[in-house]
Amino acid sequence: MAGPLEGVTVLDLSSVGPASRSTRLLADYGATVVKVGPVPGRGHDAIVPAFWAYSGHRGMQRIHLDVRDPAGREAFLALAARADVVVESFRPGVVDRLEIGYEAVRAVNPAVVYCSTTGFGQTGPRASWAGHDIDYLAVGGYLASTEPRADGGPPVPGATIADAAAGGMQAALAVTAALAGRGRTGEGAYLDVSVADGVLWLMSLQADEHLATGADPGPGHDILTGRYACYGTYRAADGRWLAVGAIEPKFYANLCRALDCAQWIDHQGDDAVQDRIRADFAAAFARRDRDDWVEELAGADTCLAPVQTVAEATADPQFAYRGAVVEAKEDATGTFRQLGPILAGMPPTLGTVAVRPADVTDTDELLAGAGLDPAAVAELRQRGVVA
Secondary structure, eight states, rough: OOTTTOOOOOOOOOOOHHHHHHHHHHHHHEEEEEEEEEEEEESSOOOOOOOOTTTGGTTEEEEEEEEEEEHHHHHHHHHHOOOOOOEOOOOHHHHHEEEEEEHHHHHHOOEEEEEEEEOSSSSSSSTOOOHHHHHHHHHHTHHHHHHTTSSSSOOSSSSSSSIIIIIIIHHHHHHHHHHHHHHHHHOOEEEEEEHHHHHHHHHHHHHHHEEEEEEOOOSSGGGGTTTSTTTTEOOTTTTTTTEEEOHHHHHHHHHHHTTTTTGOOOOOOOOGGGGHHHHHHHHHHHTHHHHHHHHHTTTTTTTTEEEHHHHHTTHHHHHHTTOOOOEEEEEETTEEEEEEOOOOOOOOOOOOOOOOTOOOHHHHHHHHHHTTOOOHHHHHHHTBBBB
């Protein structure tokens, strides 16, 4: 089954981070993604290696091109002239200095959708700041709203929430919306995606409450940040943990009865007794192993789930049933497993997907498709402009 973005060509100038997350999504939905990386050894900053087992680069074409060289820049613009989307994640102003920014690409391709993805956006007092996931979660209010460590400091999240959700998904949504608009008007677009903006949007419940009432939500402020016993984590007898999200009264009542804590059913929102409810819940959960509780309660309308490790999650039968993990094969390494695509409305990936070594490129094919003859490509290679 062809994806809904079949026929859309994306040039991806990013190596890691939110922009790369966005092009992974676009590729999963059928777009042809071309990773445009610098030529190794030509004075560029080191690039994070394209680890062969990483699903983020699966099914993409590759070219190494020195866009600082005038000939390399012209080759890139020839590729861009035939592309639908360009995605980049340089610091603000860099692509313009390299003469491969939106205006340069629009001059050869007026209908292009050009997406710049940065930590703080192209404008504003933080635009030039360097940062990573934890920095964007910090300024967007996420860290301050999450339960602190034992020493009172903000936690260090174990997942790149900002890169993946606040940045990557935001960029992919913006690109697809711009493509839909182009289909109606014929006009391209420039997209300025800020990961920090996306984090603030993820904090919309807390931010909207503050803006409307003046409250300053933090840990323990409301039901989602640990104020009530019905929403939290509890240790089982075997030392593993359970997550409870029994917000609705009916689910909370079911949980109380199952834990022999029916005396607390009418006190779900009573602040004066939350510590007592929490202690009784903790004592009850401590009497049995995690998976025993899961077997009894997970399907019994209690909003209970196991806190799984990555190893457990990737072996979970629910994810397996939905095709979240696929078989992959790399010639030199053999068969292994990796994350599959999330394809709402499309069937899961079947069979084994091929994974190419990171140093394999599609240079000749791509440049020929952009109109360069073999002699011109050979000259670029001899000069080191392409790898």
